Amino acid sequence: xxxxxxxxxxxxxxxxxxxxxxxxxxxxxxxxxxxxxxxxxxxxxxxxxxxxxxxxxxxxxxxxxxxxxxxxxxxxxxxxxxxxxxxxxxxxxxxxxxxxxxxxxxxxxxxxxxxxxxxxxxxxxxxxxxxxxxxxxxxxxxxxxxxxxxxxxxxxxxxxxxxxxxxxxxxxxxxxxxxxxxxxxxxxxxxxxxxxxxxxxxxxxxxxxxxxxxxxxxxxxxxxxxxxxxxxxxxxxxxxxxxxxxxxxxxxxxxxxxxxxxxxxxxxxxxxxxxxxxxxxxxxxxxxxxxxxxxxxxxxxxxxxxxxxxxxxxxxxxxxxxxxxxxxxxxxxxxxxxxxxxxxxxxxxxxxxxxxxxxxxxxxxxxxxxxxxxxxxxxxxxxxxxxxxxxxxxxxxxxxxxxxxxxxxxxxxxxxxxxxxxxxxxxxxxxxxxxxxxxxxxxxxxxxxxxxxxxxxxxxxxxxxxxxxxxxxxxxxxxxxxxxxxxxxxxxxxxxxxxxxxxxxxxxxxxxxxxxxxxxxxxxxxxxxxx
Amino acid sequence: xxxxxxxxxxxxxxxxxxxxxxxxxxxxxxxxxxxxxxxxxxxxxxxxxxxxxxxxxxxxxxxxxxxxxxxxxxxxxxxxxxxxxxxxxxxxxxxxxxxxxxxxxxxxxxxxxxxxxxxxxxxxxxxxxxxxxxxxxxxxxxxxxxxxxxxxxxxxxxxxxxxxxxxxxxxxxxxxxxxxxxxxxxxxxxxxxxxxxxxxxxxxxxxxxxxxxxxxxxxxxxxxxxxxxxxxxxxxxxxxxxxxxxxxxxxxxxxxxxxxxxxxxxxxxxxxxxxxxxxxxxxxxxxxxxxxxxxxxxxxxxxxxxxxx
Numbered sequence: 001x002x003x004x005x006x007x008x009x010x011x012x013x014x015x016x017x018x019x020x021x022x023x024x025x026x027x028x029x030x031x032x033x034x035x036x037x038x039x040x041x042x043x044x045x046x047x048x049x050x051x052x053x054x055x056x057x058x059x060x061x062x063x064x065x066x067x068x069x070x071x072x073x074x075x076x077x078x079x080x081x082x083x084x085x086x087x088x089x090x091x092x093x094x095x096x097x098x099x100x101x102x103x104x105x106x107x108x109x110x111x112x113x114x115x116x117x118x119x120x121x122x123x124x125x126x127x128x129x130x131x132x133x134x135x136x137x138x139x140x141x142x143x144x145x146x147x148x149x150x151x152x153x154x155x156x157x158x159x160x161x162x163x164x165x166x167x168x169x170x171x172x173x174x175x176x177x178x179x180x181x182x183x184x185x186x187x188x189x190x191x192x193x194x195x196x197x198x199x200x201x202x203x204x205x206x207x208x209x210x211x212x213x214x215x216x217x218x219x220x221x222x223x224x225x226x227x228x229x230x231x232x233x234x235x236x237x238x239x240x241x242x243x244x245x246x247x248x249x250x251x252x253x254x255x256x257x258x259x260x261x262x263x264x265x266x267x268x269x270x271x272x273x274x275x276x277x278x279x280x281x282x283x284x285x286x287x288x289x290x291x292x293x294x295x296x297x298x299x300x301x302x303x304x305x306x307x308x309x310x311x312x313x314x315x316x317x318x319x320x321x322x323x324x325x326x327x328x329x330x331x332x333x334x335x336x337x338x339x340x341x342x343x344x345x346x347x348x349x350x351x352x353x354x355x356x357x358x359x360x361x362x363x364x365x366x367x368x369x370x371x372x373x374x375x376x377x378x379x380x381x382x383x384x385x386x387x388x389x390x391x392x393x394x395x396x397x398x399x400x401x402x403x404x405x406x407x408x409x410x411x412x413x414x415x416x417x418x419x420x421x422x423x424x425x426x427x428x429x430x431x432x433x434x435x436x437x438x439x440x441x442x443x444x445x446x447x448x449x450x451x452x453x454x455x456x457x458x459x460x461x462x463x464x465x466x467x468x469x470x471x472x473x474x475x476x477x478x479x480x481x482x483x484x485x486x487x488x489x490x491x492x493x494x495x496x497x498x499x500x501x502x503x504x505x506x507x508x509x510x511x512x513x514x515x516x517x518x519x520x521x522x523x524x525x526x527x528x529x530x531x
Numbered sequence: 532x533x534x535x536x537x538x539x540x541x542x543x544x545x546x547x548x549x550x551x552x553x554x555x556x557x558x559x560x561x562x563x564x565x566x567x568x569x570x571x572x573x574x575x576x577x578x579x580x581x582x583x584x585x586x587x588x589x590x591x592x593x594x595x596x597x598x599x600x601x602x603x604x605x606x607x608x609x610x611x612x613x614x615x616x617x618x619x620x621x622x623x624x625x626x627x628x629x630x631x632x633x634x635x636x637x638x639x640x641x642x643x644x645x646x647x648x649x650x651x652x653x654x655x656x657x658x659x660x661x662x663x664x665x666x667x668x669x670x671x672x673x674x675x676x677x678x679x680x681x682x683x684x685x686x687x688x689x690x691x692x693x694x695x696x697x698x699x700x701x702x703x704x705x706x707x708x709x710x711x712x713x714x715x716x717x718x719x720x721x722x723x724x725x726x727x728x729x730x731x732x733x734x735x736x737x738x739x740x741x742x743x744x745x746x747x748x749x750x751x752x753x754x755x756x757x758x759x760x761x762x763x764x765x766x767x768x769x770x771x772x773x774x775x776x777x778x779x780x781x782x783x784x785x786x787x788x789x790x791x792x793x794x795x796x797x798x799x800x801x802x803x804x805x806x807x808x809x810x811x812x813x814x815x816x817x818x819x820x821x822x823x824x825x826x827x828x829x830x831x832x833x834x835x836x837x838x839x840x
Contacts, residue, residue, distance in 0.1 A: 036789060041615075230701060234786060237699050237789070240699070241699065241700070411802060412802055450580075
């Protein structure tokens with residue numbers, strides 16, 4: 001029985017190869033090439049924790065609301081929403097006359113079913129459960145009104161709901177938890193055709209779509225016949241696919257491919273920054289030498305980030321200054337003047353900290369440093385998972401200061417093992433989101449737990465209370481004010497080394513019209529696309 | 532012959548047990564708490580203690596090591612290699628879904644290796660010490676020493692982006708199989724051609740070849756009718772090993788050409804810390820490799836019955 005099952009699956013793979021001509025795309029199909037490292041494991045965004053999953057889902061299942069390219073929340077399957085002043089009760093007014101792709105109606109009961117599926121432990125929702133928060137109740141007020149309740153304020157619900165695919169409850173029930181990823185029935189512009197692992201996801205136009213997404217300019221179904229997403233394993237190949245005509249759009253291009261498209265009138269090209277932390281390195285302040293703030297300050301002021309950007313990336317990246325990058329709506333500008341590049345000052349700070357240059361030359365050594373034997377060389381290790389060239393650039397800069405700066409590029413598991421054992425000096429940690437709540441995730445010592453993201457060892461009750469407010473204050477402007485205070489404290493304590501921030505590069509064929517990038521660089525809309 | 536095949540098959544059992552033990556120990560030899568590593572890598576939010584405990588129980592990590600190993604073997608014998616943490620799907624299904632593509636690539640890669648390697652080796656042997664011999668062996672060295680990644684990109688540049696003959700990425704069509712097969716085949720052909728050459732030279736010095744020549748047989752008849760058949764015996768073994776290596780080691784080719792396959796599956800599983808999937812893939816690849824070797828041994832015995840005890 002088992003053997004025949006195995007045989008059938010292997011045979012299906014071989015048949016797929018033999019019947020390849022059936023995979024030809026319709027003329028109006030938009031082929032989008034995306035790096036293979038962003039390929040979702042499962043296309044069910046209730047379970048899979050990645051932005052790329054939710055992006056693909058958004059083509060098949062409209063959410064309640066969208067984050068429009070102008071950075072504001074706009075209606076989709078919900079027409080309006082509001083919360084009580086405390087941010088503990090959220091009410092959504094739903095769009096009437098919407099049906100799912102299987103013909104079943106979209107209503108308050110459908111929203112309830114989706115939210116309850118996400119928070120159900122059996123679903124093992126990796127990220128979305130964290131995003132929608134500790135929901136206490138989901139109430140169907142009437143057929144087109146749904147109310148979500150919390151015990152404590154949950155002010156980031158809209159940011160979560162813009163990514164939650166609303167699936168057909170009937171289809172979810174019919175397919176079961178593990179079977180639904182191969183069915184995927186929503187109320188989006190495209191229907192699911194198939195997913196070929198490590199290769200592609202094919203979608204075709206849903207004629208019944210009502211153009212409910214506010215980004216869409218014309219009512220009714222989209223103009224494209226379909227979308228084919230190709231997961232490309234090699235960045236060199238990805239960079240050439242639009243030029244060769246094998247793809248209409250190539251996203252997340254490597255900087256090395258940018259000159260092929262930028263300022264080339266034969267193609268369309270754009271770069272979009274990603275709001276978040278940028279490529280930051282947090283510091284382990286539990287042990288020497290980074291337990292001394294002067295050493296930490298020396299690293300920040302002794303790093304020439306603009307120089308790195310010019311040298312390595314032709315100035316294409318944004319220069320990092322603090323815990324959030326300068327495209328984040330809550331960016332704190334004070335970080336720009338706090339640690340200007342000054343190698344002389346960096347050297348003085350190291351001298352003051354007791355790390356002195358030996359008379360014979362070479363790297364700095366300890367002289368009277370607490371808990372460090374005299375003569376111990378100043379050795380700092382940077383742990384990263386990619387962009388080794390950036391580490392090596394910093395290594396060269398810090399060598400001038402007399403720091404023995406080691407760079408190690410490790411796979412993800414080793415990085416996390418270093419974190420668990422607290423065996424790191426500087427380690428790569430990045431979050432992307434236009435919401436300031438990511439500061440709480442990284443810097444609140446409450447999250448210094450197994451599986452948590454607070455890694456530096458910095459603990460301060462007043463600071464924790466401040467950063468914790470990012471999860472409770474409903475007003476976004478007020479939360480940004482708090483976020484700026486948080487960034488100031490982080491930089492005053494020199495807890496992280498900002499480096500650079502890489503934009504998303506996208507190249508397109510000139511025949512693609514109507515492509516819209518989201519407010520975040522890693523999101524797009526094809527509702528208005530023609531080709 | 533049947534007895535020989537049965538004996539060799541039985542010898543696989545302890546080998547597979549050892550492999551399964553090594554694979555099982557990988558998880559337990561890992562630094563740190565594998566469950567925390569799995570959740571932090573696969574799940575974006577903060578993993579709750581309840582979720583950590585749940586996954587630990589799900590993987591049976593609270594049980595004694597011996598019990599865990601026994602359960603792993605028992606389930607593996609039933610074809611159940613566990614559930615992938617990241618995919619939320621049975622590991623067996625994930626592997627078999629991709630194995631067809633890997634199998635097709637390995638078969639076609641081996642075919643290319645044979646088509647290129649055997650004639651090249653034969654040509655070099657029959658023109659020994661001539662410029663043709665030097666050129667043939669030079670080509671085989673180049674083929675064997677070219678980095679697969681580089682060769683793949685050059686082929687894409689020339690035949691996809693340059694001439695537009697074959698797709699640069701993806702699977703599912705015979706056209707998409709050509710460049711990956713050539714990439715794999717060129718590398719393997721170098722070894723095969725050198726082996727064919729050296730074996731043929733040895734066979735050419737045998738008495739029965741001299742007898743054939745003295746009877747007036749043409750060089751072609753000697754080569755194709757007598758020498759090559761005998762020279763191919765060790766080559767068949769190497770081909771089998773190459774085929775096993777292709778089944779297990781196509782990850783670079785699969786990645787550059789964006790093809791689905793078991794190689795990419797296992798590498799991604801490692802990167803995403805999906806240890807049940809890593810365990811399952813390694814065990815599966817090892818089993819396939821051993822099976823291929825068994826088939827080679829049996830084929831060898833069929834070609835040369837003298838080796839059957």
